[in-house]
Amino acid sequence: MPSPALVAALALALAGVSQPVVAAMPRFRVPLAQLNPGPAATAPVLRISAIPDQNPEKLNRLYGLVADELSESLGRKVVYVPMVDYSAAVTAFRKGDLDLVWFGGLTGVQARLQTPGARVLAQRDVDAAFHTLFIGNREATAGLQPIRSAADLKQLRGRRFTFGSESSTSGRLMPQYFLQQGGVKLTDFAGGGPGFSGSHDATIALVQSGAYEAGAVNEQVWTSGLRKGTVDRSKVVVLWRTPPYPDYHWVAQGNLDRRFGAGFTGRLQAALVALKPTSQRRVQILDLFGARQFVVAPADQYGQIEAIGRQLGKIR
Amino acid sequence: MNPAAWLLLPGLVLLPVLLLLPLALHGGGWSLIGGFLAAAVQPSLDPALLAASGRGLAVTLAVALWSWLLSLVLGLAAGLLSAPLVVAELCGQRWPALVLRRLLALPRSLHELLWGLLLLQGLGLQAGVAILAIALPYGALVARVVSDQVEALDPGPLRALRTAGSPAWAALLQALGPPLLPGVLSYGGYRLECALRSATLLGVFGLGGIGADLRLSLQSLQFREAWTSLWLLGLAMLLLETLVALLRRRWLLPGASVGRRGRELLLAGAVLAVLLLPAGHLLGLDGRCLLGPWSWPAPTDLWTNAGWRQPWPALVGSTVGLTLLATALAVAAGPWLVLLLRPWPRLLLPLQALGLLARLLPPPLTALLLLFICRPGVLPAALALAFHNAGVLGRLLLEQLAAQDPRPEQALRSAGAGPRRALLQAAFPAVARTYLAYGAYRGDVILRETVVVGLVGAGGLGVVLLEALSSFAWGDVVPVLLVYAGLTLAGESLADGCRRRLLLAREVG
Numbered sequence: 001m002p003s004p005a006l007v008a009a010l011a012l013a014l015a016g017v018s019q020p021v022v023a024a025m026p027r028f029r030v031p032l033a034q035l036n037p038g039p040a041a042t043a044p045v046l047r048i049s050a051i052p053d054q055n056p057e058k059l060n061r062l063y064g065l066v067a068d069e070l071s072e073s074l075g076r077k078v079v080y081v082p083m084v085d086y087s088a089a090v091t092a093f094r095k096g097d098l099d100l101v102w103f104g105g106l107t108g109v110q111a112r113l114q115t116p117g118a119r120v121l122a123q124r125d126v127d128a129a130f131h132t133l134f135i136g137n138r139e140a141t142a143g144l145q146p147i148r149s150a151a152d153l154k155q156l157r158g159r160r161f162t163f164g165s166e167s168s169t170s171g172r173l174m175p176q177y178f179l180q181q182g183g184v185k186l187t188d189f190a191g192g193g194p195g196f197s198g199s200h201d202a203t204i205a206l207v208q209s210g211a212y213e214a215g216a217v218n219e220q221v222w223t224s225g226l227r228k229g230t231v232d233r234s235k236v237v238v239l240w241r242t243p244p245y246p247d248y249h250w251v252a253q254g255n256l257d258r259r260f261g262a263g264f265t266g267r268l269q270a271a272l273v274a275l276k277p278t279s280q281r282r283v284q285i286l287d288l289f290g291a292r293q294f295v296v297a298p299a300d301q302y303g304q305i306e307a308i309g310r311q312l313g314k315i316r
Numbered sequence: 317m318n319p320a321a322w323l324l325l326p327g328l329v330l331l332p333v334l335l336l337l338p339l340a341l342h343g344g345g346w347s348l349i350g351g352f353l354a355a356a357v358q359p360s361l362d363p364a365l366l367a368a369s370g371r372g373l374a375v376t377l378a379v380a381l382w383s384w385l386l387s388l389v390l391g392l393a394a395g396l397l398s399a400p401l402v403v404a405e406l407c408g409q410r411w412p413a414l415v416l417r418r419l420l421a422l423p424r425s426l427h428e429l430l431w432g433l434l435l436l437q438g439l440g441l442q443a444g445v446a447i448l449a450i451a452l453p454y455g456a457l458v459a460r461v462v463s464d465q466v467e468a469l470d471p472g473p474l475r476a477l478r479t480a481g482s483p484a485w486a487a488l489l490q491a492l493g494p495p496l497l498p499g500v501l502s503y504g505g506y507r508l509e510c511a512l513r514s515a516t517l518l519g520v521f522g523l524g525g526i527g528a529d530l531r532l533s534l535q536s537l538q539f540r541e542a543w544t545s546l547w548l549l550g551l552a553m554l555l556l557e558t559l560v561a562l563l564r565r566r567w568l569l570p571g572a573s574v575g576r577r578g579r580e581l582l583l584a585g586a587v588l589a590v591l592l593l594p595a596g597h598l599l600g601l602d603g604r605c606l607l608g609p610w611s612w613p614a615p616t617d618l619w620t621n622a623g624w625r626q627p628w629p630a631l632v633g634s635t636v637g638l639t640l641l642a643t644a645l646a647v648a649a650g651p652w653l654v655l656l657l658r659p660w661p662r663l664l665l666p667l668q669a670l671g672l673l674a675r676l677l678p679p680p681l682t683a684l685l686l687l688f689i690c691r692p693g694v695l696p697a698a699l700a701l702a703f704h705n706a707g708v709l710g711r712l713l714l715e716q717l718a719a720q721d722p723r724p725e726q727a728l729r730s731a732g733a734g735p736r737r738a739l740l741q742a743a744f745p746a747v748a749r750t751y752l753a754y755g756a757y758r759g760d761v762i763l764r765e766t767v768v769v770g771l772v773g774a775g776g777l778g779v780v781l782l783e784a785l786s787s788f789a790w791g792d793v794v795p796v797l798l799v800y801a802g803l804t805l806a807g808e809s810l811a812d813g814c815r816r817r818l819l820l821a822r823e824v825g
Contacts (some may be wrong), residue, residue, distance in 0.1 A: 057529075
């Protein structure tokens with residue numbers, strides 16, 4: 001009867017899963033105790049995060065590099081905290097559990113409205129004038145007249161249509177705004193409402209396959225899909241490129257100067273803006289962000305996003 | 317009617333589904349499905365990814381372990397306190413138990429994911445959030461099962477002990493402990509498997525976890541990365557399920573000697589206690605975080621009128637419809653497949669592998685895969701929910717069948733009955749009641765899970781709820797939560813009624 005031995009062996013096996021892996025991965029290990037430093041905590045740790053809009057392997061690689069880079073240029077310990085959900089990132093920021101977060105347009109505004117003192121630090125060069133693409137399944141949308149303005153989006157009534165994630169600016173908020181401009185209500189779509197694919201890559205795949213006849217997608221993801229060859233132009237076409245609007249940005253807590261020393265927020269902003277392709281790591285970071293550089297972002301630029309968010313009920 | 321018929325009857329819903337399915341198929345994404353399947357044999361073996369996945373798996377296992385244990389403790393306590401028999405002994409009244417039992421429908425009606433998002437509002441980034449998010453609804457579910465089991469017990473021994481002058485606590489322990497133990501052990505092991513599945517779907521706020529990686533990989537169509545997570549998770553799940561089945565067989569066999577079982581239970585408890593420490597350390601658990609400070613968002617608009625003005629009949633209708641359809645499909649799948657494959661026992665192995673994959677893939681991800689070849693709507697949502705839950709129920713069915721005395725079936729076979737006929741006349745009737753009871757509990761779970769597949773175009777309450785949560789519109793969240801609680805209560809009353817009739821039928825028959 002092998003039972004006690006078996007139980008013990010399993011215990012060893014299970015313990016073995018956790019211990020060596022943890023020891024082997026110091027960079028990915030985020031002790032949650034550090035996320036909530038008590039009053040006795042010594043040197044504060046800068047906790048950075050991002051909305052999960054990429055595959056996890058890329059998120060881990062990119063923000064691991066960003067943490068290393070900032071840690072070097074600021075002389076502080078910086079850790080990356082992975083988030084599982086857009087609205088969880090907003091809430092964690094409101095609770096003060098994250099110090100610097102790469103938000104989308106909508107989530108950034110939501111986070112700042114809920115967090116007194118929070119500041120917009122920087123955006124990529126591409127973010128001041130970002131675009132959404134309305135895409136269509138080639139076969140299903142062959143009969144459509146060319147779409148030249150939001151008013152022409154009326155033709156999408158009665159079609160199967162999908163957004164990306166519910167809280168996405170380029171995959172949901174702005175396309176819904178332009179649809180509204182064109183006189184299309186969400187209930188006008190086939191099935192009584194739009195779908196939510198969960199991500200831009202999924203939107204492209206679902207429109208390309210024909211599950212949905214049309215959808216709205218982040219222009220940057222579309223372009224990189226073209227480059228990687230995952231987009232099949234014989235099956236999916238661009239119907240319309242929206243007018244520009246501001247999107248992604250870095251948002252920081254308002255209390256960083258108090259916690260990290262006078263002038264820290266300014267140094268953090270300068271470190272972000274100073275990221276130029278001068279070292280291999282910086283080249284990698286900018287490449288993964290799909291940007292040439294970061295620029296200082298004026299907070300009032302996002303007034304348009306806030307107004308639209310309130311109009312569509314995504315900001316209360 | 318032969319009880320086996322009750323097992324096969326839900327299969328009637330297959331007819332309309334099979335009729336409608338060809339109309340819903342678009343077939344545009346078979347290459348994507350092919351890519352997903354092909355990636356199974358070439359998962360990404362990138363060392364950084366493997367290391368991150370291993371850590372994610374450890375985090376997920378740690379959350380599953382802690383939340384499981386907490387849910388058992390909470391569930392046993394609440395279950396006994398909501399059993400009229402027990403409460404009547406303790407305070408002379410039955411009604412507190414009945415009230416508590418109804419109140420427990422509240423925590424149970426909310427999906428773990430929603431518990432997580434709500435607790436995060438109060439507690440912030442803590443591993444404790446994920447643990448509580450699973451332990452609270454699970455505890456309430458365990459409580460319901462325990463109180464059902466107490467209700468089904470013969471009250472005779474308890475009365476005898478009380479009449480003989482034994483104090484209430486001692487009499488309860490002595491009269492209820494031994495007959496409850498097998499059920500609690502068996503169900504407790506099953507809950508551990510459920511906790512692992514929930515921890516996978518939930519992800520861990522601030523720590524990621526392998527389920528979060530799996531979801532993001534699949535959503536960004538990185539199939540080879542997704543399979544790295546799936547294989548690791550599958551291996552862990554298989555190991556866990558095998559161990560639980562082994563222990564269950566060993567401890568619950570009629571011949572298991574009481575003394576040895578007691579010693580082994582103590583040993584298992586000690587092993588668990590030893591495992592809890594590294595698991596807690598990995599998660600950075602700190603019990604003090606639960607004490608506060610809890611800071612909720614400013615409740616400006618908790619009771620707005622707008623939140624109450626929803627098209628409730630349509631929303632409730634589509635949610636209930638989806639639940640019933642998915643439950644019928646999930647309950648029917650196991651018995652029908654076992655019946656069809658009975659003449660070829662070798663096909664059982666691939667079927668079990670498929671079942672493991674079904675349990676492994678969270679329903680929203682199955683729904684996404686289905687959309688590659690199927691138009692959005694209720695059908696892919698129902699199929700995704702049914703696939704996952706059929707995987708869970710199918711395993712319970714196979715386990716029950718394996719535990720049956722094989723002689724009646726052998727006797728029928730040697731009397732010249734075909735393999736299917738023997739199964740229908742001997743084994744199926746023996747397992748029908750328990751299996752259908754599991755099915756009814758599963759309906760409860762499926763109702764909660766409709767939230768996470770609403771976004772594939774099935775509509776219903778889930779869409780409204782997720783939309784309200786992502787807009788931080790608490791005034792819209794509260795009414796939907798109340799409606800969910802109402803639905804769970806109604807479902808429970810219905811199931812209670814059915815079970816009472818079944819119990820009565822057994823007494824009469």
